[in-house]
Amino acid sequence: MSGYQGPMRVLSGIQTSGEMHLGNYIGAIRKFVALQHEYDCHYFLADLHAITVWQEPEQLRRQTRHIAASFLAAGIDPKIATIFPQSKVRAHAELAWIFNCVARLGWLDRMTQFKDKAGKNAERASVGLYTYPVLQAADILVYKATHVPVGEDQKQHLELSRDIAGKFNHDFKQPDFFPLPEPLIKGQFGDAGARIMSLKDGSKKMSKSDPSENACIFLRDDADTIARKIKKAKSDADVLPSEPAGLEGRAEAANLVGIYAALSGKTTADILSEYGGQGFGVFKPALADLVVEKIAPIGDELRRLEADPAHLDGLLTAGAEKAAVIADETVKEVKEIVGFLV
Ligand code: AMP
Ligand code: TRP
Numbered sequence: 103m104s105g106y107q108g109p110m111r112v113l114s115g116i117q118t119s120g121e122m123h124l125g126n127y128i129g130a131i132r133k134f135v136a137l138q139h140e141y142d143c144h145y146f147l148a149d150l151h152a153i154t155v156w157q158e159p160e161q162l163r164r165q166t167r168h169i170a171a172s173f174l175a176a177g178i179d180p181k182i183a184t185i186f187p188q189s190k191v192r193a194h195a196e197l198a199w200i201f202n203c204v205a206r207l208g209w210l211d212r213m214t215q216f217k218d219k220a221g222k223n224a225e226r227a228s229v230g231l232y233t234y235p236v237l238q239a240a241d242i243l244v245y246k247a248t249h250v251p252v253g254e255d256q257k258q259h260l261e262l263s264r265d266i267a268g269k270f271n272h273d274f275k276q277p278d279f280f281p282l283p284e285p286l287i288k289g290q291f292g293d294a295g296a297r298i299m300s301l302k303d304g305s306k307k308m309s310k311s312d313p314s315e316n317a318c319i320f321l322r323d324d325a326d327t328i329a330r331k332i333k334k335a336k337s338d339a340d341v342l343p344s345e346p347a348g349l350e351g352r353a354e355a356a357n358l359v360g361i362y363a364a365l366s367g368k369t370t371a372d373i374l375s376e377y378g379g380q381g382f383g384v385f386k387p388a389l390a391d392l393v394v395e396k397i398a399p400i401g402d403e404l405r406r407l408e409a410d411p412a413h414l415d416g417l418l419t420a421g422a423e424k425a426a427v428i429a430d431e432t433v434k435e436v437k438e439i440v441g442f443l444v
Contacts, residue, residue, distance in 0.1 A: 104277065105277055110249060113249075114251045115148040115188065115238075116147065118162060120165065120310040121165075122172040123310055123318045125308035127172075131172060134176075134183070135177040138178060143184070144245055145173060146187065147185075147186070150188045150237060151238070170417070174407055184425050186422035186425045187422065193426065194429065197243065198237040201236045204270050205265075235258075235259045242283050243280050245429060248284065249283065267283070299354075301316060301318070302314045302317040302336050316331050319393065325398040328398060332393060338352060338355055342377045343378055355382075358385065359373055362392060366392060
């Protein structure tokens with residue numbers, strides 16, 4: 103056990119590998135927004151992680167700015183939280199190397215995300231994709247972060263971060279040096295809408311890589327596009343049930359009600375007591391109004407911010423300088439502990 107006594111600190115990152123969508127907003131970004139008022143928060147754009155699979159250089163730069171703009175448009179305040187690109191704070195990569203020498207091959211062999219992403223042809227995957235979770239541990243521990251808001255899918259990586267922190271503390275006889283970071287999976291929004299599914303298939307996660315353009319609502323979508331996608335969303339011919347249990351086996355209906363719950367803050371039971379007995383001809387327009395009300399203003403602000411990349415770059419450089427003060431100090435301490443000349 104770590105007897106870590108340092109401050110509570112929140113850290114999370116999103117890979118700079120695509121367009122932000124409603125699932126990212128509900129599952130991640132709006133949690134980041136809420137947490138900034140309670141904790142010392144660091145949110146970074148994980149570009150070092152993004153290049154573990156091929157990225158077109160110009161597109162990578164655009165996507166990095168896009169995610170930064172999405173954070174700001176959604177309400178993350180750079181005066182309160184620190185926002186920066188991972189590659190601008192070199193301490194991440196430095197600590198990752200040292201952690202490569204702490205983590206054991208057997209630990210990485212168990213990581214399911216690598217197996218999913220590398221697929222059958224694992225021999226052709228980059229070495230970076232394999233050591234991806236080690237870099238993630240460095241991202242977290244270089245700030246001695248205590249709490250990490252992530253989706254369910256990142257739980258295993260968080261456990262690995264704890265294992266690395268624990269082994270480092272043990273091997274170098276510094277029991278209190280690194281905290282053992284805790285995942286923050288549910289947050290104050292509860293379970294509602296934790297996982298947003300495709301609008302075309304209620305069994306698949308909403309994802310930017312869905313081949314159907316109507317399956318995913320992007321933060322960039324304007325009000326008409328949002329309303330059209332909801333109108334075309336897959337549903338079923340039944341009316342809505344008046345109790346949550348009635349949604350069982352109706353994945354698409356459950357997802358639409360889940361989105362409504364997540365964005366309205368109402369419980370599924372409340373929504374169904376209001377809409378139970380009504381068909382999708384009534385529910386979908388109400389849902390479209392709600393999503394437009396919550397998401398379209400973010401899209402407007404996002405486009406405005408993206409139109410001024412120099413302003414975004416300035417904010418990110420300032421964020422990186424602030425982050426580096428903490429991160430460089432940790433690396434300095436680690437180098438001393440490990441036995442490097444300092
Ligand atoms: P990704 O775009 O998959 O790299 O995910 C970035 C963040 O958004 C992670 O914290 C995910 O857990 C979250 N996320 C991605 N897709 C969804 C979804 N469909 N529903 C809820 N959260 C999601
Ligand atoms: N692996 C995370 C994801 O795919 C992104 C990430 C990288 C991250 N480093 C992190 C999340 C550190 C939390 C903390 O969503």
